[in-house]
Amino acid sequence: MPPNTTASTGQQPGKSGRKKGRKARLVVLVLVLAIIGGVAYGAYWSISTVRASFPQTKGSISLEGLSGPVDVKRDGYGIPQIYASSDEDLFMAQGYVQAQDRFYEMDVRRHMTSGRLSEMFGKSQVDNDEFLRTLGWDRVAKKEYDTKLSDATKKYLQAYAKGVNAYLAGKEGKELSLEYAALGFANDYKPAQWTPVDSVSWLKAMAWDLRGNMEDEIDRALLTSRLGPRQIEDLYPQYPYDRNKAIVQEGQYDELTGTYGQGSGTSGGTAGAGASAGDASAAGTATDGTTGLQSQLSGLYDVLEDLPTAVGVNGNGIGSNSWVVSGDHTITGKPLLANDPHLSASLPSVWYQMGLHCRSVSSKCQYDVTGYTFAGLPGVIIGHNRDISWGMTNSGVDVTDLYLEKLTGDGYQYDGKVKPFTTREETIEVAGGSPKKIVVRATNNGPLLSDRSDELVKVGKKAAVDTSAPDRGDGYGISLRWTALDPGTSMDAVFAMNRAANWSDFRAAAALFDVPSQNLVYADTEGHIGYTLPGKIPTRAENVDGSIPQPGWDSKYRWTGYVPQDELPFEFDPARGYIVTANQAVIDEDKYPHTLTTDWGYGTRSQRIIDLIKSKTDDGGKISTDDMRQMQLDNSSEIAKLLVPKLLKLDIADKDVREAQKLLEGWDYTQDADSAAAAYFNSVWRNILKLAFSHKLPKEVRVKGQCLWVDPVNTTGPADETEKVRECGQRDAEQAQPDGGDRWFEVVRTLMDDEKSDWWKTPKSGTRPKADNRDELFVRAMIDARWELTAKLGKDIDTWSWGRLHRLFLKNQTLGTDGPGFLQYVLNRGPWKLSGGEAAVNATGWNAAGGYGVVWVPSMRMVVNLGDLDKSKWINLTGASGHAYSAHYTDQTDKWADGELLDWSFSDGAVDKSTSDTLVLKP
Incomplete structure (x- = not known):
């Protein structure tokens, strides 16, 4: 039962995945026999188990650790709005409520991010765990929690974990979810306590799925085995700046550096898609070891494609839409903001809708925010508070590079010398089997991904006989340099955005959002709109653009630093009155001195959205909330x-x-x-x-x-x-x-x-x-x-x-x-x-x-009305609940498929009017 946390509909594992699937099905054979063993027992098991895990949504529950009462108000779709009098109570209640609805999903995700899927699902997941341990998401998250995050953020994460654990207290598996009852027939797995690091690790999984162009790097390198530079150039054409507009079109960048609009710089290379994709030698590919590179990268594909996805389709950069229109062009006279991230279809949806409200906003309780978050993560990722709204699309900037490493004995070559690997031993616990130990090796570029496949290791050694190699050592390996493998501050950014009251606050919050780098659109109740590109974005040497794998043994191909935050593109109140982001180029390559990526989306969706906006506004027309909804549903090919x-x-x-x-x-x-x-x-x-x-x-x-x-x-x-x-x-x-x-x-x-x-x-x-x-x-x-x-x-x-x-x-x-x-x-x-x-x-x-x-x-759709927040609209792909046969399991899907949006209540009065169930959490 290989986990796929977004269960990509229609998506199929490769050959190795099918083998794992057959093994996994043996694990649940006992369950099948138990179910069909007797009609009466089967019926009893089904009814009692399904009902046992449904959450209590009315009355009251006492929770140790609360400082005061918390109200949880759910509307007719089971969407919760939480009201508390302190920050810690608010986030503790958020943890409790999300666990009520989605704990199985949360548990699977944390096992994925920590490389512990085998503890739940047995030996079928050992290969995946080996690769995930090699990446070491949870190790990085632990360092992030210990050394990078603010004290306030740590308190919120601790409070959230306390709430999750309060829900777990005294419950057996079948009381948590139907899936645990099923797993219980096959093994004695018991969920562990939730920790703050479990939440932080999820940001690493999110970053992995939105990591950018790693697959494009592999493709281009493999294409050189059969195609010439001109043919590869045909397959990676230049971004059509003349036809499909970049996000940033007006000169806000010059306020900081004086370079925007002058066409003055190419110090970091070019930003155009495929700028040097067809010229392998110019971009510094590792073609010195052609046989090793081709073999290693081909094998790496199989490893990558078998991994479970987190929020995307495992690095394939699907995309999203988000745009904002100023009040000059809207019926209300205030901005409208739309967002619909495109992700794998999953059940339950990757998104969880909720509101987090302080009864009185003060230094003790600072939040009044609503929107979409992930089960397992405190705060709100996309949404609005009482002053501002924001949306996200994946920027696609290049934050990963693959390196071909030349391995010699217990080390790797670097500038003519052999350096020792950084190593650590990991033990993988396996349900129903014996533990497995692995050794993770890393170079100065990052972990050796190729170590995680016996076949890749063999291929690497065979490749050492290639006469074009730098020498005849022990073989080749593939390492990964990735910004998310360094501790960061993205969790701080989530809370800072939730509190932001204006553009200045929002920009400061965005600067903390280091990975994954996202296009952020903004609107506020004062009538302003904006865009900013945050993120930790590497710089490279001249003529090295990261479009193809690099030789790890040569220091000139290492990253040279990161783009300074005050040199990242942004716009604020552009004269045209709208900003559209749909994974197109962020900024024209001739107007920007840094290489952001060579692999933008090509602007098909973004330009269509621009055309739809202009068709409404060019003759003085005004755009309504429903117009924004209709644009989201545009089916034009x-x-x-x-x-x-x-x-x-x-x-x-x-x-x-x-x-x-x-x-x-x-x-x-x-x-x-x-x-x-x-x-x-x-x-x-x-x-x-x-x-x-x-x-x-x-x-x-x-x-x-x-x-x-x-x-x-x-x-x-x-x-x-x-x-x-x-x-x-x-x-x-x-x-x-x-x-x-x-x-x-x-x-x-x-x-x-x-x-x-x-x-x-x-x-x-x-x-x-x-x-x-x-x-x-x-x-x-x-x-x-x-x-x-x-x-x-x-x-x-x-x-x-x-x-x-x-x-x-x-x-x-x-x-x-x-x-x-x-x-x-x-x-x-x-x-x-x-x-x-x-x-x-x-x-x-x-x-x-x-x-x-x-x-x-479109994994969710929202339209925020900054003129009257209670007239905003939203929808989720599935529903609030992860419990099969809950009324809220897929109660939004029919409306989502028909393109409808639900009312999105925000003010106290609107929430009270829409409330169906109220649960009081008491100290």
Whole structure:
């Protein structure tokens, strides 16, 4: 039962993951037998166990450690608003309430972040634990807690832990969650006490999933084995600054450094996507050891892809939307702020909605804030207080570098000398098995990731015979340099943002948010809007941009420092009256002296949002809260706008294919769930990518996509195991395939005018014709798409719809993904037929490498009305509860799928009016 804390719907482990899954299923075999052993006992077990873990939400409970009474008011969706008279009571109550709803989720997460999954799930998780111990998140979190965080933050973390432990006191597993009852049949696992470090560690997991371009570094290095610099440049085109605007467009940066707008500097390289991606030697790749590098990186992919995800899709940088519009352009005359982070679909949702209110804000009790947080973490991550609101999107800045290390005996080479490894021994406890000890080795660049695979170690030693190596030592290894492996202050930043009353406070708070680096948008009740980029962002030597792995044995490739906080881009009250962040470039490369990354998102979503805003405001129109909601639901396909006019001009001989082609006539490029045209176009797009690129890419390059679980579209539930393995096996045998995201939009766009490019050539396959140019390949893709959809949806195109292909299944973490069928039935929900698509504003993402099923989603949506905070709106993907069969398990999902938002009460009067249940926590 490999944990996946965001249970990415449609996402499938690789071959090693399937082996682990088979082992894990043996662990819960006893549970299956117990359930089916007798009807009466099974019925009793199910009812009693489900009810045993439901939280008390009315009446009163006495908690040791409170200094005064705390009110917990829940609305009709079970969303809690907490009222206390001291900071410590407020956060203690937050810990208690989150544990009531989500403790199993919290427990799995802390075992993941500390590399202790094997303690819960047995030997199937040992490999994952070895890798996570090598990263050492919990060790870094402990140092952070001990040496970096403020005394106030430590008090809040302690209070939160006290609240969680007050909930755990005296409870057996089945009283905490249904999953514990299931696990209880297989082992004697008992949850340990919660600690402050458990909370801090979660920020490291969050940073890992949002770490940036590590996979792109690996891809580019692997591509050099088969493609030339020009071909690699084709696959990583320049960011289109002339078409898709960067976030920062106006000159606030010059207030600090005087360099913005002068085009004066490239001291840190260039900030453009793919700036030197095609020139391996110029960027300082570790090509001195080509064989070692290729082998090590290929093996590292398998290790990375098998890890459980935290809040994203394991480093693949999905994206998010956030934008703010000033009062000059709104109906209320005050700003509106929208946010919808795009993350793996999970059950329960990664987000937890709540309000934290001091009855009287003072030095003793400083908080009056509401929004979204993570279960296991005190405070609010995204939301608003009574003065300001903020949203986040992943900036994508490059904070990780991989290094090829030359290993010699008990050390590694560095500037011609052999330096000793830093080592430590770790013991992994295994439920139902014997403990396993590992040795973690690190160089001055960071931990050796390659040590965590026996195969990688063997490959590294074999690679030492490569005559292009710097010498003939013991082999190669891969190390990781990453900002999050240094202790930081992000937990301080969370509380500082929650307290901030104005732009100055917010900027000071943001400066503490070192990892992960996020785009932060801002609005306040005084009418101001702003943007700031915080984070610990490394600087590198000239001509070293971090786009590909570097030689660790040469000091000139080490980081040279970090971008000073007062030189990071920001905007405040720009004249245009809006700010949009959707993972596009932060700032034009010619207007900024530092390299932030070479791998921005390409701005498809951000520019569409800008266009939607301008369509409302250019003629003096005003934007409402509902207009912001409608923008979040925009399903327009930007790649369809480019390709469909070309596709309609093609002469199609086959009448059945021509019938499908006619679906595109008059189509408005909107990917609604009931659209047959959207279904056909997206199949054509997938087949264009497959024909043009897949067979030309090295087999080792996964191109941002695991082999995916793809459920047959004519069933109402998940595919059976045989079908999953069969489909995955077919894809494993195929060449790599692009994921179809907006980088591939840009790749195809830049190749469109070169009709005879080699990329457009593809061989004959069976009865399918070969292609020697662009139009012939497009015809072939239309043929292949027609028969692919015939097989999936039927020959009658009148029955086709995008929603039949593009479906969301919500799978509960751990037992809902690899438990026995009975538990999957109990814990999982779906499907939902969804609108939207890849790189649309309504980013219900799918991965062209695996099919059309939904693999990431807008994990929540919110619109904050700074004119009247009680008129703000919000929604979560699932619900407040992590308990299967709770009324609040998935009670928001139908509304989320339909694009609706819930009322978001904030003031005392509005909260009282919406309250359904009140629980009083007493000292």
